[in-house]
Amino acid sequence: MDLTALDQLLAERGEPRFRAAQVWRWVAGGARSYADMSNLPLALREYLAASLPLSTLSLRGEQVASDGTVKALLSTTDGRPLETVLMSYRDGRRSVCVSSQSGCPLTCTFCATGAMRFGRNLTSGEILDQVLQFTRRRPGVAPTNVIFMGMGEPMMNLDNVLAACERLPDLGVTHRRTAISTVGWIPGIERLTSTDMPLRLALSLHAADDALRSELMPVNERYPLADVLAACRAYHERRRRRVFVEYVMLAGVNDRYEQALALARALDPRIFKVNLIPYNPTDSPYAGSGREAIAAFKAALEEHGLPATVRLTRGRDIDAACGQLAGRAAAA
Numbered sequence: 001m002d003l004t005a006l007d008q009l010l011a012e013r014g015e016p017r018f019r020a021a022q023v024w025r026w027v028a029g030g031a032r033s034y035a036d037m038s039n040l041p042l043a044l045r046e047y048l049a050a051s052l053p054l055s056t057l058s059l060r061g062e063q064v065a066s067d068g069t070v071k072a073l074l075s076t077t078d079g080r081p082l083e084t085v086l087m088s089y090r091d092g093r094r095s096v097c098v099s100s101q102s103g104c105p106l107t108c109t110f111c112a113t114g115a116m117r118f119g120r121n122l123t124s125g126e127i128l129d130q131v132l133q134f135t136r137r138r139p140g141v142a143p144t145n146v147i148f149m150g151m152g153e154p155m156m157n158l159d160n161v162l163a164a165c166e167r168l169p170d171l172g173v174t175h176r177r178t179a180i181s182t183v184g185w186i187p188g189i190e191r192l193t194s195t196d197m198p199l200r201l202a203l204s205l206h207a208a209d210d211a212l213r214s215e216l217m218p219v220n221e222r223y224p225l226a227d228v229l230a231a232c233r234a235y236h237e238r239r240r241r242r243v244f245v246e247y248v249m250l251a252g253v254n255d256r257y258e259q260a261l262a263l264a265r266a267l268d269p270r271i272f273k274v275n276l277i278p279y280n281p282t283d284s285p286y287a288g289s290g291r292e293a294i295a296a297f298k299a300a301l302e303e304h305g306l307p308a309t310v311r312l313t314r315g316r317d318i319d320a321a322c323g324q325l326a327g328r329a330a331a332a
C-alpha cells in the first residue's frame with residue numbers, strides 16, 4: 001500500500017489521525033479489501049476503495065516449483081517488473097526473498113538481474129507489498145523471515161529498505177529475522193551498523209581475491225575486498241552478530257582448492273559464517289559447480305578452520321535465479 005498517499009487522502013478528508021494506523025493494521029494483517037475493515041465507517045471504506053488500490057503491485061505471473069518454492073512476477077503501477085520468492089522449509093520457516101530495485105545498476109556478470117536495464121528504486125510500500133501479496137493469498141501461513149536478496153542492491157536504496165524494515169514486525173517478521181544482503185556497498189554497511197534495528201548483514205563475496213571479484217562484480221573496483229571486510233568487521237564489533245557470507249559456486253571459476261584456502265584465510269570464523277550457494281544457471285556464461293566440487297570446497301574450508309553450510313537448492317525446476325522472470329518480462 002502507498003502509505004504516503006493514504007496519509008494524504010485521509011488528511012484531505014479531515015479524518016482523525018488514528019485512521020491511518022487502523023487501515024495499516026488491517027493491511028498488515030492480510031485484509032483483501034477495504035470492505036473487510038469493519039471498524040472503519042462505510043463511507044470511508046467506499047471512498048478508499050475508489051481512490052487507493054490496496055496494493056502498489058499487481059501479480060503478472062507465478063511459478064511453483066516441485067519443492068513448494070513460489071516465485072511471483074510482479075509489476076509496479078508504472079509497469080516496472082520485479083520478482084519475489086517464497087521458500088518454505090521443514091522447520092516451519094517461510095522466507096520471503098524481496099527485491100529492492102526493479103533491475104539493478106551493478107551488472108554482476110553471473111546475475112540475470114544485472115543483465116536487465118535498471119528501472120528504479122522500489123518504494124517502502126512496494127517492498128512491503130511483496131511480502132503482503134503472499135500473506136493475503138495464503139491466510140494463516142504468514143512469512144516468518146525476510147531476506148533482501150532479490151533484484152537490486154538494497155544498500156543503494158537504504159532509506160526505503162529501512163522504512164520497510166521498520167514496519168516488518170507488523171507483518172510478523174522481527175528485525176532479527178530480517179537480513180539485508182549486499183555486494184559490498186560500504187556506505188550502506190556503515191549505515192546499517194549504526195541503525196537501532198537489529199537487522200542481520202549478509203555479504204555476497206563470491207571470490208577472495210580482488211582480480212576475480214572485480215571480474216564477477218564490477219562494484220569491487222569501487223569498494224575493494226579489504227575495505228568491505230573491514231566494514232563488515234565493524235558491523236560485527238558494534239552489533240555482536242555474525243555476518244553471513246554468500247559464495248556462489250561457479251564451475252572452474254571460483255571453486256578450486258587454493259581459492260578455498262584464500263577464503264579461509266580472509267575470513268575469521270568468529271565473525272563470518274559461510275554459505276555456499278549452488279548456482280542456478282541463467283543465460284550467463286557460467287555453469288554451476290557440481291555436487292562433488294561443492295563438497296570438496298566445503299571440506300577444504302573446514303580443514304582450515306572455517307565452517308560452511310551449503311544452501312539447499314530451491315526452485316530448481318522454475319526460473320529461480322534472481323531476475324530470470326523479470327528479465328524476460330522486461331525484454332518482452
Ligand code: SF4
Pocket residue numbers: 104105106107108111112113114115150151152153183322
Ligand atoms: S547480484 Fe545483486 S547487485 Fe549484482 S547485479 Fe545482481 S541484483 Fe545487482
